[in-house]
Amino acid sequence: MKRQVLLFVSLLSFGPVFGQVSYSIPEEMSRASLVGNIAQDLGLEIKRLISGKAKIYSRNSDQYIELNRERGVLLIKERIDREALCTEKALCALDFQILLENPMEFYTVTVQIIDINDNAPTFEKSEMNFKISESAATGAKFDLERAVDLDVGINDLQKYELKPTENFGLKLHSNPDGQKNVEMVLLKPLDREKQEQISLVLTAVDGGEPQMSGTMQIFITVLDVNDNAPVFTQKTYKATVTENSPKGTVVATVTASDADQGSNSKITYSITNTLDNVRKMFYVNEENGQVSLIETIDFEKSKRFQINLRANDDGGLTDSCKLIVDVLDVNDNKPEINIMSKSTVISEDAKLNMVVTMINTEDLDSGDNGNCNINTNIPFLVSSTSNNFFSIVTDSDLDRERASEYNITVTCSDEGVPSLSSSVTLTLQISDVNDNAPVFERSSYEAYIVENNTPGLSIFTVKATDTDWNQNARVSYILEDSSVNGVPVSSYVSVSADSGVIHAVRSFDYEQIKDFYFSVKAQDGGSPPLSSNVTVKIMIQDQNDNPPQVLYPVQTGGSLVAEMVPRSADVGYLVTKVVAVDVDSGQNAWLSYKLQKATDRALFEVGLQNGEIRTIRQVTDKDAVKQRLTVIVEDNGQPSRSATVIVNVAVADSFPEVLSEFTELTHDKEYNDNLTFYLVLALAVVSFLFVTCLVVIISIKIYRWRQSRILYHSNLPVIPYYPPRYSDTLGTGTLPHVYNYEVCRTTDSRKSDCKFGRAGSQNVLIMDPSSTGTMQRIQSEKSILDEPDSPIEITNHKKVKQTI
Ligand SMILES: *[C@@H]1O[C@H](CO)[C@@H](O)[C@H](O)[C@H]1NC(C)=O
Numbered sequence: 001m002k003r004q005v006l007l008f009v010s011l012l013s014f015g016p017v018f019g020q021v022s023y024s025i026p027e028e029m030s031r032a033s034l035v036g037n038i039a040q041d042l043g044l045e046i047k048r049l050i051s052g053k054a055k056i057y058s059r060n061s062d063q064y065i066e067l068n069r070e071r072g073v074l075l076i077k078e079r080i081d082r083e084a085l086c087t088e089k090a091l092c093a094l095d096f097q098i099l100l101e102n103p104m105e106f107y108t109v110t111v112q113i114i115d116i117n118d119n120a121p122t123f124e125k126s127e128m129n130f131k132i133s134e135s136a137a138t139g140a141k142f143d144l145e146r147a148v149d150l151d152v153g154i155n156d157l158q159k160y161e162l163k164p165t166e167n168f169g170l171k172l173h174s175n176p177d178g179q180k181n182v183e184m185v186l187l188k189p190l191d192r193e194k195q196e197q198i199s200l201v202l203t204a205v206d207g208g209e210p211q212m213s214g215t216m217q218i219f220i221t222v223l224d225v226n227d228n229a230p231v232f233t234q235k236t237y238k239a240t241v242t243e244n245s246p247k248g249t250v251v252a253t254v255t256a257s258d259a260d261q262g263s264n265s266k267i268t269y270s271i272t273n274t275l276d277n278v279r280k281m282f283y284v285n286e287e288n289g290q291v292s293l294i295e296t297i298d299f300e301k302s303k304r305f306q307i308n309l310r311a312n313d314d315g316g317l318t319d320s321c322k323l324i325v326d327v328l329d330v331n332d333n334k335p336e337i338n339i340m341s342k343s344t345v346i347s348e349d350a351k352l353n354m355v356v357t358m359i360n361t362e363d364l365d366s367g368d369n370g371n372c373n374i375n376t377n378i379p380f381l382v383s384s385t386s387n388n389f390f391s392i393v394t395d396s397d398l399d400r401e402r403a404s405e406y407n408i409t410v411t412c413s414d415e416g417v418p419s420l421s422s423s424v425t426l427t428l429q430i431s432d433v434n435d436n437a438p439v440f441e442r443s444s445y446e447a448y449i450v451e452n453n454t455p456g457l458s459i460f461t462v463k464a465t466d467t468d469w470n471q472n473a474r475v476s477y478i479l480e481d482s483s484v485n486g487v488p489v490s491s492y493v494s495v496s497a498d499s500g501v502i503h504a505v506r507s508f509d510y511e512q513i514k515d516f517y518f519s520v521k522a523q524d525g526g527s528p529p530l531s532s533n534v535t536v537k538i539m540i541q542d543q544n545d546n547p548p549q550v551l552y553p554v555q556t557g558g559s560l561v562a563e564m565v566p567r568s569a570d571v572g573y574l575v576t577k578v579v580a581v582d583v584d585s586g587q588n589a590w591l592s593y594k595l596q597k598a599t600d601r602a603l604f605e606v607g608l609q610n611g612e613i614r615t616i617r618q619v620t621d622k623d624a625v626k627q628r629l630t631v632i633v634e635d636n637g638q639p640s641r642s643a644t645v646i647v648n649v650a651v652a653d654s655f656p657e658v659l660s661e662f663t664e665l666t667h668d669k670e671y672n673d674n675l676t677f678y679l680v681l682a683l684a685v686v687s688f689l690f691v692t693c694l695v696v697i698i699s700i701k702i703y704r705w706r707q708s709r710i711l712y713h714s715n716l717p718v719i720p721y722y723p724p725r726y727s728d729t730l731g732t733g734t735l736p737h738v739y740n741y742e743v744c745r746t747t748d749s750r751k752s753d754c755k756f757g758r759a760g761s762q763n764v765l766i767m768d769p770s771s772t773g774t775m776q777r778i779q780s781e782k783s784i785l786d787e788p789d790s791p792i793e794i795t796n797h798k799k800v801k802q803t804i
């Protein structure tokens with residue numbers, strides 16, 4: 001500290017006051033610092049001071065200054081603080097007196113205290129807090145606390161400084177009291193979002209040397225104003241969701257931020273779509289912006305959603321964004337099979353690659369639709385004509401006879417993982433084509449029929465089958481034209497067109513025909529018809545229908561043939577041989593000969609096999625001339641048939657002997673002729689009466705028949721049958737008889753007739769009624785007696801056979 005000693009001595013008056021001295025010292029001098037050399041300044045000697053017991057007299061200042069009598073100086077007794085001593089007075093001085101005794105005198109001393117800059121400007125508070133809305137307008141003023149500097153003058157507060165100066169400046173107002181108010185002025189608008197807390201330092205500076213300052217912190221809290229809208233982090237969000245995701249699945253989260261604070265930054269999210277169904281499908285959590293599903297989502301209905309979202313802060317400011325949700329396909333749809341067109345029937349002669357069915361498939365899922373297949377082992381295949389269009393075509397030849405129906409199962413599967421498929425079954429009928437001829441069950445047929453059958457008898461049945469269907473398989477049997485022995489075969493047999501039953505048209509005679517062939521055609525009903533042939537062989541079986549026929553000896557009514565046996569004949573003499581034939585065959589024609597009756601059984605025997613009549617003993621004279629043998633000829637049929645023949649044997653050595661013997665026979669004949677005459681007469685009478693009656697009856701019948709002619713009409717086929725046998729006569733007469741084969745073709749009974757073969761007049765077998773209808777001879781009425789030396793007539797033997 002610079003000591004300032006202001007020596008001012010004034011001796012204005014003496015008396016009680018002998019002098020006055022002033023000193024000027026800076027404040028805050030340390031203790032014992034010299035204030036002033038009072039002895040020197042007052043002109044007093046140290047001794048006087050001591051002797052005078054100099055002391056300071058003061059009412060209030062003695063505590064600061066003390067008097068050192070020995071040195072004659074004034075010293076600082078206690079540090080002097082001007083501000084404490086004088087407060088704000090600009091002029092500050094200590095006034096005291098120095099009293100001396102012996103003599104008593106006093107001196108006035110004034111010590112002026114000079115200010116030094118020992119006080120810095122100070123603020124009452126070290127900090128000030130403000131809350132200023134960010135919307136505060138520029139120019140707004142905020143009062144600041146003043147700083148105080150106890151120093152005076154230049155040492156007093158001189159100016160303020162505010163730092164930083166970005167938003168605020170200072171303005172000073174001079175108050176009437178000379179004090180200066182300080183204000184803070186908003187120079188630039190605040191932005192809470194940029195700087196919420198502003199810290200300023202206000203510095204008050206004085207003018208002392210060295211300069212001193214005081215500071216105060218100013219804390220400004222910028223209050224929020226809803227001056228910021230929410231802002232989404234993206235304008236467009238993208239998200240994907242797989243279809244069929246469960247409800248509640250979070251699709252995406254949108255986020256908006258608001259730079260404001262508090263409720264001004266409280267964001268509420270919402271969906272703003274109106275027309276579409278987005279709000280039915282999606283839900284946004286209004287607080288956290290999570291977008292989730294509230295419905296199951298179907299790719300097949302919507303593949304993409306655009307969700308418009310809005311963010312609101314509480315102050316009503318908004319922002320919006322889009323959320324694009326792409327739906328991911330899941331293979332949840334089977335392919336759908338549509339039959340575009342199909343044939344239910346296809347001909348078995350269909351060509352290859354003929355389209356049977358056309359199919360279209362559709363899969364609602366995305367991606368490739370996959371492929372279609374059909375079951376294997378059928379003559380069809382699937383070909384793809386273009387995308388999603390398939391056709392089923394024939395792949396190989398069809399044969400209705402092998403398979404008349406196909407079940408085609410079409411299976412279409414997609415290419416998803418796992419793959420889904422669906423199938424449909426089509427039934428396809430194969431229609432028939434006449435591609436199969438009838439086939440006889442056998443390659444040839446043989447049948448037997450016993451002769452003398454009834455015409456119309458069914459012999460047997462041929463059967464042919466046709467593997468085709470319906471009309472194409474309807475087999476008709478047709479007798480092929482051919483001739484048997486020059487006669488059309490149709491006059492032998494007929495074939496029933498429907499049933500294939502072969503009927504005999506006529507009665508067969510084994511003796512005339514033993515077998516014959518013909519051909520039967522089986523023809524189906526197709527167009528054109530197909531046919532096949534089979535050969536049929538009919539074999540006629542023999543029946544024992546013919547008795548043996550005795551060819552020799554020839555029998556006549558009068559039995560006039562006789563064999564001569566000389567009386568000299570030896571044992572075993574061959575008398576004659578009975579010759580018989582049987583037109584049947586086999587057993588039926590195997591003849592045996594037996595002697596039935598004989599005048600003398602002991603004389604003759606008949607060879608069983610050969611019919612030879614031989615003597616079995618020596619002929620004696622006693623033996624009658626006239627021997628009569630009855631030989632029976634039997635065949636071996638079942639039942640057997642037989643014929644008897646009378647063999648007259650004359651046992652004589654000479655012809656006259658025989659003649660005389662047989663004359664009786666002539667008489668007998670005359671007798672017989674008489675008897676015959678009477679019989680014929682009686683018969684004639686009876687016959688006449690009978691015929692008369694017959695004529696009358698027939699006349700009546702004819703009359704009635706004419707009346708009822710229309711009514712009497714029948715279509716029933718009546719096949720009269722006249723088995724061949726000997727016609728009988730009325731006794732004496734003989735009627736010509738031929739073996740007749742009747743061919744009776746009859747459609748109307750009234751027109752029925754049988755044609756009899758005409759008998760050749762000379763080739764007729766004649767029957768003698770007296771010999772039970774078994775004798776035969778030629779028709780010429782020559783008596784054996786007319787030609788006695790040629791008694792045996794066998795001339796027409798061969799012709800008889802021919803007639804047969
Ligand atoms: C085809 O299916 C039907 C009905 O299931 C069946 O009756 C028929 O026998 C089947 N046909 C073939 C050839 O499998």
Ligand SMILES: *[C@@H]1O[C@H](CO)[C@@H](O)[C@H](O)[C@H]1NC(C)=O
Nearest residue numbers: 480481519521531532533534
């Ligand atoms: C059947 O036989 C007839 C005559 O014998 C002949 O003309 C025809 O060609 C034959 N048909 C067949 C299919 O054999």
